[in-house]
Amino acid sequence: MSVAEANGPDRHDSNAPVRALIVDSEPLIRELMSIALRHEGWKVATAGDGATALRSARQTAPDIVVLDVELPDMDGLEVMRALREQTRGLPVLFLSARASVEDRIAGLEHGCDDYVSKPFSLQEVVLRLRALSNRSAAGPEVGGRLRIGDLVLDERSLEVARAGRTVALSFTEFRLLRYLMRNSGRVVSKTDILQEVWGSQFARSTNLVELFISYLRKKVDAGHPPMIHTLRGAGYILKQPARVDSHS
Numbered sequence: 001m002s003v004a005e006a007n008g009p010d011r012h013d014s015n016a017p018v019r020a021l022i023v024d025s026e027p028l029i030r031e032l033m034s035i036a037l038r039h040e041g042w043k044v045a046t047a048g049d050g051a052t053a054l055r056s057a058r059q060t061a062p063d064i065v066v067l068d069v070e071l072p073d074m075d076g077l078e079v080m081r082a083l084r085e086q087t088r089g090l091p092v093l094f095l096s097a098r099a100s101v102e103d104r105i106a107g108l109e110h111g112c113d114d115y116v117s118k119p120f121s122l123q124e125v126v127l128r129l130r131a132l133s134n135r136s137a138a139g140p141e142v143g144g145r146l147r148i149g150d151l152v153l154d155e156r157s158l159e160v161a162r163a164g165r166t167v168a169l170s171f172t173e174f175r176l177l178r179y180l181m182r183n184s185g186r187v188v189s190k191t192d193i194l195q196e197v198w199g200s201q202f203a204r205s206t207n208l209v210e211l212f213i214s215y216l217r218k219k220v221d222a223g224h225p226p227m228i229h230t231l232r233g234a235g236y237i238l239k240q241p242a243r244v245d246s247h248s
Helices: 003-007 027-039 050-060 076-086 101-109 122-138 171-182 190-198 208-221
Strands: 019-023 043-047 064-068 092-096 114-117 145-148 151-154 159-162 228-231 235-238
Touching: 019 027, 019 050, 027 043, 027 122, 043 050, 050 064, 050 076, 064 076, 064 122, 076 092, 092 122, 101 208, 114 122, 145 171, 151 171, 171 190, 171 208, 171 235, 190 208, 190 235, 208 228
Parallel strands: 019 043, 019 064, 064 092, 092 114
Antiparallel strands: 145 151, 151 159, 228 235
């Protein structure tokens, strides 16, 4: 697989079936999800442990991954990091028996794009994967670089940098930042962000936007003049920091 194929947003022909990799230690889960996704017309590969998942990913170049957090040989977070070294911006949905709010937040903080607790509704997971795949397939529109002050986002390579230093973002964080940058200087509401970044099926996830805005602030604004601002009751705005007059 070439570097362009690995790192670019268009990893395969848009008319080709979605390639999914299901990584879970439970054979029944792998089987049921495989049946459901093949019914969607997707191509499905499966793995029961991390090492097999990484080998499979090198062979099949998946477009999306369903990943069990607790695998017999490797930590799911470690597997996700390794997968994204192969394919930048690869969408990942975590499956986990850990159902607490804290566990869900931890999974999202570590960069997964969605998180579903076991036991789960197969229909819900398929709907979430379909939405995530549609957002990924749409990818960035043909374009180049967005630049606001010292913040640069490359729509082709999915790379982000602030003051010349690379900022590592998950696929969803990238979409959120791109939306804010495309609307720089304009207040966007939480409803607008939910619709644009996650889709209408997440309209009830009232804390999702706040959560991901906080992640972006930690990654984009940390150590720099802040660019992402909250307007209470109105929404969010990204704007270039005001210049400080050294003679004032």
